[in-house]
Amino acid sequence: MIANRSYDCLVIGAGPGGSAAAAIVAEQGHSTLLVERDKMPRFHVGESLMPETYWMFERLGILSEIGRIGFTQKNGVQFVNSDDKETKPFIFADHDDRPCNQTWHVERSKFDQLLYETAFNRGATCTDETRVLEVDIRKKSPHKVTLQTASGKQHDITAKVIIDASGQSAILANRMQLKEYYPDLRKAAIWGYFDNAVRAGGGNPEVTCILHTENKDAWFWYIPLGDGTVSVGLVADNDFLLKRGGSPQNTFENEIKNCPGIQRRLVDATLAGKFNVAKEFSYTVKQQAGEGWVLIGDAGGFIDPIYSSGVFLALKSGIMAGEAVAEGLHAGDTSAKQLGRWTSEYNEGVKWIRKLVRAFYTKEFSFGSFMKAFPEHGKNVTNLLIGRVFEGNPGKIFEDLDPWIEKARKSDNMEMVSR
Ligand SMILES: Cc1cc2nc3c(=O)[nH]c(=O)nc-3n(C[C@H](O)[C@H](O)[C@H](O)COP(=O)(O)OP(=O)(O)OC[C@H]3O[C@@H](n4cnc5c(N)ncnc54)[C@H](O)[C@@H]3O)c2cc1C
Numbered sequence: 058m059i060a061n062r063s064y065d066c067l068v069i070g071a072g073p074g075g076s077a078a079a080a081i082v083a084e085q086g087h088s089t090l091l092v093e094r095d096k097m098p099r100f101h102v103g104e105s106l107m108p109e110t111y112w113m114f115e116r117l118g119i120l121s122e123i124g125r126i127g128f129t130q131k132n133g134v135q136f137v138n139s140d141d142k143e144t145k146p147f148i149f150a151d152h153d154d155r156p157c158n159q160t161w162h163v164e165r166s167k168f169d170q171l172l173y174e175t176a177f178n179r180g181a182t183c184t185d186e187t188r189v190l191e192v193d194i195r196k197k198s199p200h201k202v203t204l205q206t207a208s209g210k211q212h213d214i215t216a217k218v219i220i221d222a223s224g225q226s227a228i229l230a231n232r233m234q235l236k237e238y239y240p241d242l243r244k245a246a247i248w249g250y251f252d253n254a255v256r257a258g259g260g261n262p263e264v265t266c267i268l269h270t271e272n273k274d275a276w277f278w279y280i281p282l283g284d285g286t287v288s289v290g291l292v293a294d295n296d297f298l299l300k301r302g303g304s305p306q307n308t309f310e311n312e313i314k315n316c317p318g319i320q321r322r323l324v325d326a327t328l329a330g331k332f333n334v335a336k337e338f339s340y341t342v343k344q345q346a347g348e349g350w351v352l353i354g355d356a357g358g359f360i361d362p363i364y365s366s367g368v369f370l371a372l373k374s375g376i377m378a379g380e381a382v383a384e385g386l387h388a389g390d391t392s393a394k395q396l397g398r399w400t401s402e403y404n405e406g407v408k409w410i411r412k413l414v415r416a417f418y419t420k421e422f423s424f425g426s427f428m429k430a431f432p433e434h435g436k437n438v439t440n441l442l443i444g445r446v447f448e449g450n451p452g453k454i455f456e457d458l459d460p461w462i463e464k465a466r467k468s469d470n471m472e473m474v475s476r
Pocket residue numbers: 069070071072073074075092093094095099101102103104105106107187188189190222223224225226228246290335338353354355356359362364365366367368369371
């Protein structure tokens with residue numbers, strides 16, 4: 058219920074980023090309104106988490122709740138090469154057996170609902186089926202915002218700070234024309250949920266599996282979920298996936314023929330529901346904060362689904378921005394400098410994930426052959442897959458990885474191709 062006309066903080070969107078930020082700002086006693094366009098709980102893609110989300114759950118006080126929901130445990134990541142060779146899985150606990158080195162495959166409806174309730178429990182006013190229609194960013198905050206509820210009723214409110222957590226809608230970045238697309242990461246995805254798909258079984262640990270197709274034009278994700286289904290998605294260049302004619306279902310089925318590992322796993326499986334499509338999801342922004350506004354999660358940029366970093370980065374930026382906003386409101390400082398004070402540390406960590414994404418899409422790269430050449434990097438690769446990019450020396454593997462890719466490129470006498 059929108060009871061007031063003015064708030065200290067408005068958070069747009071109740072994904073992981075928005076709910077985490079709203080919880081942090083509200084718990085410091087600032088009046089906080091969290092608005093979500095859809096009816097909660099709502100469906101969302103992005104089920105495989107990174108273990109470093111552990112610290113976000115601890116900060117939000119929801120570690121035990123997450124454990125109780127019955128999500129599938131994710132113990133590691135396995136890559137299957139284009140020649141159908143299954144690389145040794147990167148098992149998180151092999152390198153560090155603390156509880157923070159295990160995570161989950163989550164049904165996002167349940168997971169995001171828990172975070173939404175957490176924001177409410179920390180004191181935020183939470184309202185779903187409420188859409189942000191207009192945002193009037195003034196020179197000096199408070200800014201004016203028009204909301205529309207499910208009944209069609211419009212409300213004008215003001216907020217000293219707007220946290221844009223609207224995901225791929227990226228409301229403020231679109232309005233202010235801040236978005237920039239990575240030319241080499243123009244990808245699309247087609248995915249669905251399958252009954253009777255093969256699970257690890259026999260006491261084997263469940264992992265997120267990433268399988269290349271035979272010619273490396275595309276890759277599949279394979280994420281076993283707690284409700285018995287497996288989320289299976291196909292990712293490739295936008296034009297390759299969506300502009301060659303045929304329905305998404307045809308394209309998906311054709312690419313399965315190029316991926317024996319997926320064929321084996323889906324041999325008795327049936328699609329539950331329909332196929333989904335997403336495109337043009339990778340971008341960055343020119344500016345992450347301004348006077349009385351800040352962008353978090355996908356609303357401030359998204360790299361690629363390959364390493365399952367999206368939810369982690371949404372939570373991380375939500376918490377970091379939430380703390381900067383709460384502190385700024387307390388001090389009466391809603392400047393870009395204050396609200397964005399976390400961004401350089403954050404961007405420095407994100408840089409390593411982006412670098413590993415680019416390596417993955419380089420034709421000459423395969424985790425299997427890199428690990429054969431540099432077995433000593435097992436822990437460093439696992440650390441990146443865990444999401445440990447904000448501490449230690451996350452860039453260590455690139456000292457060997459960059460020259461190794463360069464050498465492979467030269468010996469093939471081919472130009473490096475970024476797909
Ligand atoms: C194909 C694909 C696969 C992915 N797989 C993974 C994965 O396995 N693991 C992973 O961690 N990440 C994955 N991601 C990324 C992940 O989905 C996102 O990074 C994550 O959901 C971002 O969280 P967020 O809180 O920023 O935004 P979201 O979770 O997108 O939430 C934004 C919310 O804002 C609401 N909203 C939008 N506009 C308005 C409006 N006008 N008014 C009010 N509310 C509004 C939306 O309804 C939505 O609920 C994947 C992404 C893609 C595209």
